[in-house]
Amino acid sequence: MHISPVCTYAHSAQLNIDMGETLRYMGCGTQATEEIASLAARAIEAVQAAASCKACYMHCEIAFPQENVVDFGFMQIQSAGLYRHLKCCKSVYIFAATVGLEIDRLIFQYKHSSPSFALAVQAAGAAAVESYCDLLCAEVFEKEAEKQKRHTIPRFSAGYDDLSLEVQKQIVAALDCTRQIGLTLTDGCMMMPSKSVTAFVGISDIKMHTAEKCSACSNTECVFRKGSDL
Amino acid sequence: MNVLEAMQNKILFFDGAMGTQLQARGIMPGELPELWNITHPDVIYDIHKAYLDAGCDILTTNTFGVNRLKFDTEGEYSVEKLICAAIQNAKKAASAYENKFVALDIGPCGKLLKPFGELDFEDAVSVFAEVVRIGTACGADLILIETMNDCYETKAAVLAAKENSDLPVFVTNVYDENMQLMTGAEPAAMVAMLEGLGVDALGVNCSLGPVQMLPVVRELCKFASVPVIVNPNAGLPVVADGKTVYDIDAVQFAEAIAEIVRIGARVVGGCCGTTPAHIEAAVAATKTIKLVEITKKKDTLVSSYKSAVMIDKKPVIIGERINPTGKKAFKEALRNNDIDYILGEGLKQQENGAHILDVNVGLPEIDECAVMCEAVKELQAIISLPLQIDTSDALTMERALRIYNGKALVNSVNGKQESMDMIFPLVKKYGGVVIALTLDEDGIPNTAEGRYKIAEKIYNCAKSYGIDGKDLIFDPLAMTVSADTDSALVTLGALKLISERLGCKTSLGVSNISFGLPQRELINSTFYAMALSAGLNAAILNPGSVEMMKTYHSFLTLSGMDENCAGYIDFASKHTFSADTAQAVGQNAADTTSGLQEAIVKGLKERASVCASDLLKSEKPLDIISKHIIPALDIVGKGFEDKTMFLPQLLMSAEASKAAFDAVKNAMQSMGDTQTKKGSIVLATVKGDIHDIGKNIVKVLLENYGFDVIDAGRDVPPEMVVALAQKHNAPLVGLSALMTTTVPSMQETIEALNQAMPACKVVVGGAVLTQEYADAIGADKYARDAMETVRYAEEIFGE
Structure with missing residues (x-):
């Protein structure tokens, strides 16, 4: 099975961080007051100034040796959710992306002096890394897929459905993340810098109707699920 | 001749990439390359030999990631066995040549240090120290600490090297295109710290190609009094037809290396993507370049x-x-x-x-x-x-x-x-x-x-x-x-x-x-x-003293050290600006009769403080608290419970009311009055968990409602929670955990508290917790959010 070497993707232009997404992560949806909106706007500005976007990825063919098992050629993952999600694909991009440690430093700086701003930075940071992932998927994966007349499907991360966070250990090792983008895992498999994402992006022959990552997840109770009633 | 003598009067060459060579020989993604020291010693030997044939002077051992955080401490593939095998492979290859050196290669330990990560500084020193001791005993000629993207981890590794070995210590860091490490350090900062620690050579490797590295090299050469090392990647990777290729070839790489040597680097080589061909071309391209003298810099x-x-x-x-x-x-x-x-x-x-x-x-x-x-x-x-x-x-x-x-x-x-x-x-x-x-x-x-x-x-x-x-x-x-x-x-x-x-x-x-x-x-x-x-x-001096700062800024301007008088103008304008704002805020407050309550509900920190100060002229401090601040907090608290207001509003109001409290407290202190606290509550994020934003939110709210909060911090061991609760005789302890993996540690803390202080109640919260979880681990109360903790505290303290 084909396995590509690890590539990197840096982004030096300013990230577009969505206000609506930031408010959603802050837990107040569309019902923000003027004060909250201004808090969010300041947080977005701070995150834009502090962000340092780096990503690394690889492309590999996949196979399904048995039900609920995905074989990537160099590793096998047991997960019903991931299996269901990638069943329609022949290959996959595996990536890790971060907007950098300075966001954590901002959160650290404000968590005592202004927890509301720390919360807003936390939210803007989450929106930033998601926006960076969107960019990576559109600029690299979708374009590469289009060349072969194929399409990307929504990304799927550890923690979605039954896919264990432990899987990130294998991803971080395979992509050599610490070296490539400075990403590390805690013993509990949380990522540091905290505003980081690892995910699988399947390549399919069929274009899926939705580009929405929340729809891929079976956790319908999630408070951050798009379309959920906040 | 040792390596320090060797670099006195010639350019020394490191080898090129090990990982790239191993990939070409079939290593799989995620497979630990260091295992190949034992499983494929012949392959490692061949790679070393190819680099020696290309003209390199220093071989780096295949030990980049070997440490006890990633590998076993005993058994067939122990840290010790892997390092010894790696050094033997390199020494075996070098033995056929003259004046070649073997560098014990040490990469990042793979964990981020506290406070952003969970590895303690001294633990990091100890992890590296073990590698250094083994490598030194096995006969390495020098220590190369490389690909470090965190200034703090670099310091831990250098201390470990200096404390456990007499070998020369070389250090290279990863800078990005903004000339910063991942954790923010600029070249001059790294030079200052590393020379202070007594390293023998320092520099840059990985992440960038030799062309992009030029500005970093110039900065390093400008400040460093020790030899500068430059080990770039083969170029910038670009994807072409699904394959990664570099934007420059071995010849262009060598030309850039020649430029780097002309700037003043004394030790050069390659990182990711480089091959024996790159090193060979670089050796040839630098042969006739006159050495740049390394001078002692006088910067303080x-x-x-x-x-x-x-x-x-x-x-x-x-x-x-x-x-x-x-x-x-x-x-x-x-x-x-x-x-x-x-x-x-x-x-x-x-x-x-x-x-x-x-x-x-x-x-x-x-x-x-x-x-x-x-x-x-x-x-x-x-x-x-x-x-x-x-x-x-x-x-x-x-x-x-x-x-x-x-x-x-x-x-x-x-x-x-x-x-x-x-x-x-x-x-x-x-x-x-x-x-x-x-x-x-x-x-x-x-x-x-x-x-x-x-x-x-x-x-x-x-x-x-x-x-x-x-x-x-x-x-x-x-x-x-x-x-x-x-x-x-x-x-x-x-x-x-x-x-x-x-x-x-x-x-x-x-x-x-x-x-x-x-x-x-x-x-x-x-x-x-x-x-x-x-x-x-x-x-x-006190930078808050306007008089001293006036002198400072005007001196700079008058002595030609303030270009375009920009610093002075900025200082002068800010100074006037702040006086104006204070006045404006004050006027606003005077206009509004119910100013304080509104300021708190809206979460306007500065205005709340001004309004409180204003009210102090006509009302007693305790009346301001009971008639204005507490009712305002109640409005917000109820709004949050009814889901008409949201967490950020709750927090902004909390901060505004804190600002008002501070103003009132100051007035009370100057009147010799003291505010009585409701009682002590110990808060902690449990051992193993470093995510504490939730705990901090609870802290702010509890303080707002007049509780004396003892914040034990994050990653707190059970015995420390117990000790603090006992010391302050706290009737209530709050514990938070974000991850399922740390819930057992929460249970341990509850058990320890129950044993030591049976009357003490425990409230728990955090992303993964549920009522069922809380019941299972023996908590007295599960609080869904910060307000619920406040209400529970009021209950416990008999309100």
Whole structure:
């Protein structure tokens, strides 16, 4: 099975961080007051100034040796959710992306002096890394897929459905993340810098109707699920 | 010939990539390359040999990721066996050649250090120390610490190397296109710290191609007094037809390396993507280049995790406010272990224009060493200014310099032999620039010449310890002018002698000069101007003092050190601006009768404070709390519970009401009144968990409702929670956990609390917790959110 070497993707232009997404992560949806909106706007500005976007990825063919098992050629993952999600694909991009440690430093700086701003930075940071992932998927994966007349499907991360966070250990090792983008895992498999994402992006022959990552997840109770009633 | 001698008069070459070569030979993604030292020694040997044939002088062992965090400590593939095998493979290859060296390769340990990660600094030192000891025993010729993207981890690795081996230590860091490490450090900051720690060569590797590295190389060569190492990637990777290729070939790579050597690098090689062909081409391309001499630089540099501050002609301000002397509130904060207070002082001084922060936490009744270390750790996590460690206690100085993330300013040494014998060995080991006071066993001479003599004695003694004059800043001591009218002139005279004859930098604590006189700031700022004019390089002062800052900014402007007078104009405009705003806010508040309540509900911090101050003119402090602040908090609290208001609003209101409380509290204190707290609650994020934003939110709200919160922090072991709860006789403990993996640690804490303090209640919360979980681990209460914790606390404290 084909396995590509690890590539990197840096982004030096300013990230577009969505206000609506930031408010959603802050837990107040569309019902923000003027004060909250201004808090969010300041947080977005701070995150834009502090962000340092780096990503690394690889492309590999996949196979399904048995039900609920995905074989990537160099590793096998047991997960019903991931299996269901990638069943329609022949290959996959595996990536890790971060907007950098300075966001954590901002959160650290404000968590005592202004927890509301720390919360807003936390939210803007989450929106930033998601926006960076969107960019990576559109600029690299979708374009590469289009060349072969194929399409990307929504990304799927550890923690979605039954896919264990432990899987990130294998991803971080395979992509050599610490070296490539400075990403590390805690013993509990949380990522540091905290505003980081690892995910699988399947390549399919069929274009899926939705580009929405929340729809891929079976956790319908999630408070951050798009379309959920906040 | 050892490697240090070898690089005296020739360019030395490192090898190229190991990983790239192993991939070409079939290693799978995620497979541990270091295992191949034992499973495929012939492959490793062949790669080494190919690089030697290409002309490299130093082989790096295949040990990049070997340490006990990633590998077993016993068994077939133990850390020890892997390192020994790796060194044997390299030595075997090198034995057929002359004057080739084997570098024990040490990469990042794979864990981020505290406070952002969970690995303790000393644990990191110990992880690296083990690798160093094994590598040294197995016969490596030098130690290469490489691909470090965190300044702090780099320091841990270098300390481990210096403490456990006599081998030469080479260090290379990863810089991005903005010339910063992932954790923010600039080249000058790395040079300052690494040379302070006594490394033999330093430089850059990985991430960038040789062309993109040029600006970093120039910076390193500009500041470094030791040889500079440059090991770039093969270029920038680009994807073409699904394959990764580099934007330049081996010949272009070699041309760029030649340029790097012409700039002044002494040791070069390759990183990711490079092959024996790259090294061979680079060796050929640099053959005829004349060596650039490595000169001793004279810069006096201190550094933080991020940047270096140069102490030179342009005077530097050392903020003096983190010091309990004569400050009641500061002493109180120290007794309560209130690190937030210290952080607040630090941030304020940074805003006011300090370049370096003095840190003094000396108070007889506290554990100075522990508080100093905590203060340093917290300050250096969020403040980008270098710190000045200010203590007379040897142990505190040693511990603080060790854990400091950069090259610190050391306050202070003096001409007493005892002082020099205590301070200089520490500076030699950990690096640092020392403030040297011109006094000795016989006191402070009352002549300029006398003080100069002491300076000379200190200078010579430092030299005998191997400390250069550039790392000394002399303080010729400002003495009270009201006691001796010549004293200012003596000080300035000594200052000039020291800078003229020793060529060393100077600093003063200026405020002592005016002791006993009226209008002290006038004397202080005029003396400051005189000292600046006499060539003073640094002063320790309060950057919040407008008078001193006026002198500072106008001096810079008048002495040609403020381009376009921009700094002065900025200072002047900001100063007027802040006065205007205060007035505007005040007027607004006066217009609104129900101003305070509205300000709190809307979460307007400044306005709430102004409104509270305003109300104090007509109402009693306690009435303001009960009639305005508490009702406002109730509106917000109910709104949150009814889901008409959201978490950010709750927090903003909490912050606004805190600002109002502070104003009221100050008034009460000045009236000799004290606010009664409702009782103590201990909060902690449990052991193993470093995510504490939720706990901090709960803390702010509880404080708002008048509870005395003892914040134990994050990653707190059960026994510490119990100890704090017992110490404060707390009827309630709050525990938070974000991850399922740390819930067992929460259970352990509850069990320990139940045993030690059966009457103490425990409330738990956090992302993964549910009522079922809370019941299962024996918590008294599960709180869904911060407000629910407040309500429960009110219940427990009988409201």
